[in-house]
Amino acid sequence: MRRCCPALGLSCLPKAGPMAAARPPPFLLVFDFDETIVAENSDESVARGRALPEALRQSPRGGSYNEHMRRVLAFLGEQGLRPAELRALYESIPLAPGVAELLQFLSKHRPRFELVLISDANTFGVEAKLRVAGAWSLFRKVFSNPAGFDSHGILTLGPYHSHRCPRCPPNMCKGKILGEYLAERAREGAEFRRVLYVGDGANDFCPAGTLRAADVAFPRKGFPMHRLIQESQEKQPGAFRAAVVPWESAVEVVRYLQELLRGEC
Incomplete structure (x- = not known):
């Protein structure tokens, strides 16, 4: 009898038919975008080398x-940055170390992982980069600030939503987004064995803090998410419930996922 072992390429799911599409994966893998999937902050990448006015050179403190970024993008558009050029800028942002290998691994094991992305960047830039990386189809859902071109070819940017979380920026609480997504998927019959969260920023600490003991947080080593988790563990041991696996290269995430699948065999 053929043994069911996804880690070895032997699928537990039927090869075809409606049941194969209907059965939800056992693991939810959540990604940040800036400095997680891509090596840089995409907003800074787009503005790099541009002669911005003094009022737009520095990010606002407390604002x-x-x-x-809405004002920055409007200014760049008014200065002649066209949609095709802007798309090319997003497409050229390098992937973070090991991310290409991680995406290849996930492409090979699509029945085992459901992928979503939660980013405080914008929908246009995220989609442009994921498409050129061949990864757009891997993601079931992308949550990011809405963006689109107006009649003058200027990329307009809006907030994702409003919320009451004191930790997060006013336009996006990733913890709220993740909680709502899990509730929606539960109503649809998806019960994930584990939630796996890969991020780097301070705004990734909020959703990571909602993870259960069975879940895993993958903070980029030395980045704000990692430091906040360490501070939380020192101040209140046990308050941060998820397992913590820091990474410098996403190949380390691949190794963990490989072991996770072997444990399922």
């Missing part, structure tokens, strides 16, 4: 970064 809305989303509103700041």
Whole structure:
């Protein structure tokens, strides 16, 4: 009898038919975008080398970064940055170390992982990069600030939503987004064995803090998410419930996922 072992390429799912599509994967893998999937902050990449006015050179302290980027993108558009050029800028942002290998691994094991992305960047830039990386189809859902071109070819940017979380920026609470997504998927019959969260920023600490003991947080080593988790563990041991697996290269995430699948065999 053929043994069921996805880690070895032997699928537990039927080869075809409606049941194969209907059965939800056992693991939910959540990604950040800036400095997680890509090596840089995409907002900074787009503005790099541009002669911005003094008011737009520095991110606002205590103000809305989303509103700041709306003004930056409007200024760049008014200065002649066209949609095709802007798309090329997003497409050229390098992937973070090991991410190409991680995406290849996930492509090979699609029945085992459901992928979503939660990013405080924008829908246009995220989609442009994921498509050129051949990874757009891997993601079931992408949550990011809405963006689209107006009649003058200027990329307009809006907030994702409003919320009451004191930790997160006013335009996006990733913890709220993740919680709502899990509730929606539960109503649809998806019960994930584990939630796996890969991120780097301070705004990734909020959703990571909602993870259960069975779940795993993958903070990029030395980045704000990692430091906040360490501070939380020192101040309140046990308050941060998820397992923590820091990474410098996403190949380390691949190795963990490989072991996870072997444990399922």
